[in-house]
Amino acid sequence: MKNNKELIYGIMQDTLGVSKEMVQYIERTPGGETNDSYFVTIEEERFVVRIPGKGTEELLDRCAEKQNLLFGTELGINPPLVYYDDETGVKITRAIDGAEALTPKMAREKGLMQDVIHLFQCLHHAEAPTMNRFDLFKRIDHYESLVKNENEMKLDQIASLRQDIHELKNVYQSFQVKEVPCHMDAVFVNILKDKEDHLFLIDWEYSGLCDPLWDIATLSLSLLLDEEEEMFFLSYYFGRSPNEEELQRLHLLKIFLDYYWSLWYFYKEAKGEQFGDSGMRRVNRAESHIIQYKDIYESNIVV
Structure with missing residues (x-):
């Protein structure tokens, strides 16, 4: 300090x-x-x-x-x-006067949850023709190369997950996704509320054009939303019930998201930072979501 x-x-x-x-x-x-x-x-x-x-x-x-x-x-x-x-x-x-970061309890208040959805809509519906594209799979390849250069054994430990990720990539890329401005790290602690209940997003380092469901997947995982809470969020966000493709994309993005951030943790740890078991917890959750995904969509997986 x-x-x-x-x-x-x-x-x-x-x-x-x-x-x-x-x-x-x-x-x-x-x-x-x-x-x-x-x-x-x-x-x-x-x-x-x-x-x-x-x-x-x-x-x-x-x-x-x-x-x-x-x-x-x-x-x-x-x-x-x-x-x-x-x-x-x-x-x-x-500094935002009187700002406080959202907590899981605050975010679950119905009115505030709707405000968060409006915040996402404000960003996702905005025109940004010159914004950089967040190329997820290019980023994953880059992060894998960084980890490999620092600690190749770590990639060997997650070889099975890597294989699943690259197979599921083919499924995701079969969808026609309209990419929009996204925050890309919309965990609840990156959402601030001021004294007038106006919401702000902070920490835009990873932002770019991407699937808007990435931001929703990020928030859902950080809040540990249950199925009912997630369906409320999606239905209010879309103004209708989500369709099957949207639900499948969301499931896939949760898997990719955890894998992506696990690589981030592994690289940062190789550079001397300490995050405990955060990286492996991401790996374990991604593997759990893959099992769930295969139970639901096995016939859609392209190998």
Whole structure:
């Protein structure tokens, strides 16, 4: 924390012309696995300063993130962006007054769940003709290569899952999916509520054009939604009951999502970060969802 404080003083000086003496308070924000973020108070004005974590330069496109942050800010669903360095990934936003991150209990309140759905609709229905594409399977290939270079034995341990993923990829790619602006990391802790109950999405690092069901799958897994809760979300989101293809895509995306993030954990751990058994828990859940998927859709699997 001490070293990061000095770094933050330097960042505020270089970007906003703020001297060390003007900085009244620095506090680490809760959560966050990719980066270190801090609340910084300057003459009663609060900011959030993000310092990128280890190995992120291999995982992220900072130029694309900057454009998507500006896009989200224009939509009114990202905290106001003050500064962004697309070379270092250092970011400064204004802190949302009275903001609190969603909790599973809060998110299950019917009115708030509907607000979250409206938030997703605002993003997914927006026009973004120049937004980068989140190419899921290209990303997976890239992450596999990163893990292989750092710890090839880890890939050997999940060889069976890798085989299933590449078989299920053929099924998913048979669908005609309209890709739309997506957040790509819409876990509940990345959704903030201000004092007026307005919702914001934070941490846009992985955002891009993709299947909108990815964001729904992400939120569903992070909240551990049961079948009834998930059907409520989908029905309200679509304005109708989801069709069979949408349900199948959602199931597939949950599998891909857990596999994708397991690779992320394995690579970050190889770079010296500690996440306990998070990566293997993702692997185990993906394998469980594959068993469920095969029970339902066995005849549709292309090998």
